Amino acid sequence: MIEIEEKTAKYVLCLLFIACLVIGVAEYYYNLDFAVDQKDFTQEKTAQTVITGFVRSGENLVNIFKKHKLRLKESLMVSEASANVHKLSSLGSFKPYKIVVGPDRKLESFTYGIDDDSVVTVINTDSGYRAEKKVIAYEKRILSVGGVIRNNLIDSIGEDREHLLLGLDLSDILAWDIDFSTGLRSGDSFRIVVEGLYLDNEFRKFGKILSAQFINNGSLYAAYRFEQNGDAHYYDETGRSLRKAFLKAPLNFRKISSHYSGSRLHPILKIYRPHHGIDYSAPAGTPVSASGGGTVSFAGYKNGYGKLVILSHPNGYRTCYGHLSKFGEGISSGKKVEQGQVVGYVGSTGMSTGPHLHYEMLVNNKTMNPLKIKMPAGEAIPKTLLADFSSYRKTMDTRLALIGLPIVASGERSDR
Numbered sequence: 128m129i130e131i132e133e134k135t136a137k138y139v140l141c142l143l144f145i146a147c148l149v150i151g152v153a154e155y156y157y158n159l160d161f162a163v164d165q166k167d168f169t170q171e172k173t174a175q176t177v178i179t180g181f182v183r184s185g186e187n188l189v190n191i192f193k194k195h196k197l198r199l200k201e202s203l204m205v206s207e208a209s210a211n212v213h214k215l216s217s218l219g220s221f222k223p224y225k226i227v228v229g230p231d232r233k234l235e236s237f238t239y240g241i242d243d244d245s246v247v248t249v250i251n252t253d254s255g256y257r258a259e260k261k262v263i264a265y266e267k268r269i270l271s272v273g274g275v276i277r278n279n280l281i282d283s284i285g286e287d288r289e290h291l292l293l294g295l296d297l298s299d300i301l302a303w304d305i306d307f308s309t310g311l312r313s314g315d316s317f318r319i320v321v322e323g324l325y326l327d328n329e330f331r332k333f334g335k336i337l338s339a340q341f342i343n344n345g346s347l348y349a350a351y352r353f354e355q356n357g358d359a360h361y362y363d364e365t366g367r368s369l370r371k372a373f374l375k376a377p378l379n380f381r382k383i384s385s386h387y388s389g390s391r392l393h394p395i396l397k398i399y400r401p402h403h404g405i406d407y408s409a410p411a412g413t414p415v416s417a418s419g420g421g422t423v424s425f426a427g428y429k430n431g432y433g434k435l436v437i438l439s440h441p442n443g444y445r446t447c448y449g450h451l452s453k454f455g456e457g458i459s460s461g462k463k464v465e466q467g468q469v470v471g472y473v474g475s476t477g478m479s480t481g482p483h484l485h486y487e488m489l490v491n492n493k494t495m496n497p498l499k500i501k502m503p504a505g506e507a508i509p510k511t512l513l514a515d516f517s518s519y520r521k522t523m524d525t526r527l528a529l530i531g532l533p534i535v536a537s538g539e540r541s542d543r
């Protein structure tokens with residue numbers, strides 16, 4: 128009888144041992160997943176405890192140390208040691224952290240994820256606390272993404288954070304040719320060759336867009352990322368820069384998207400051409416961007432225009448932005464503005480029946496249709512590099528051609 132009990136006890140102990148081992152191994156891989164400090168945790172496993180978590184809203188280092196029953200003095204040492212590397216006095220919500228403690232919950236290291244690309248680790252060494260910042264080394268893979276527009280770009284590309292950012296990157300690259308806020312048509316399509324950044328074989332985020340094709344209203348726009356002298360820009364299929372003197376629209380899709388990130392989707396903008404300018408109907412408060420770089424020649428109230436900004440650009444060009452609810456930060460007469468800078472916000476000041484942006488472009492005091500003018504193009508790839516560019520373009524074209532698009536029934540209507 129006693130003998131059997133002993134055997135049972137041994138069996139239970141053995142099971143417990145295996146369970147501990149499984150938990151230990153699982154924890155080890157879980158820690159690796161954070162991929163910060165790939166130290167071998169199996170050594171002295173019994174003596175170390177690893178705590179991982181995410182910073183909660185309003186939490187600071189002291190709160191975190193208190194929560195995990197660690198010495199508060201150590202939180203001060205950590206904060207002091209990292210002061211010159213990365214200040215830990217305020218932590219970002221939802222940022223990941225990892226704490227390794229030894230026997231008696233003595234701190235061995237504290238790691239904090241600064242952003243998607245870097246972490247700071249404070250190690251408790253024999254000679255004191257030492258902080259170092261590390262760049263996360265992602266493995267790059269080349270991915271392809273394709274889609275057909277039904278409602279808007281984000282709907283088609285995917286609404287999760289990574290796809291949303293990819294969509295915004297694409298809209299930035301083609302912002303000189305395509306108006307992503309009002310100019311997309313149902314049935315437009317896109318193909319993107321993009322870097323995928325991986326950690327431990329797991330997709331983390333998209334990197335740079337290497338090339339893209341966008342068919343907008345029947346016209347094909349292509350973009351190829353090409354580097355020269357350490358500077359990377361996007362070029363069309365002939366090697367001309369995609370950057371132009373004027374953006375296709377004064378309402379930047381990225382700015383609108385980030386401005387209205389609280390609502391599920393971006394406001395539906397409409398465009399009208401009732402007179403010498405273009406009216407963009409948009410919710411009050413939508414940021415208005417300078418379509419080109421230049422100088423503010425007027426920022427004030429003017430009759431029917433209400434709050435108005437006029438910019439002067441090189442070569443006799445001027446752009447006007449009317450009915451604004453307020454001016455952008457630092458926008459006043461004589462100030463220089465960069466292309467894309469916010470000059471004001473959509474409103475309904477002056478002679479206006481509802482919130483909209485009145486946009487006008489003039490050349491030598493003559494109004495013209497901004498949608499039709501031939502934009503002066505940016506710099507092209509130098510002749511000496513054209514052969515390189517062309518072979519790069521060909522490999523990209525092969526990849527782009529392989530991207531399949533979802534089939535959308537021709538009669539299908541968007542259910543907006």
Ligand SMILES: [Zn+2]
Nearest residue numbers: 404405406485
């Ligand atoms: Zn108008």
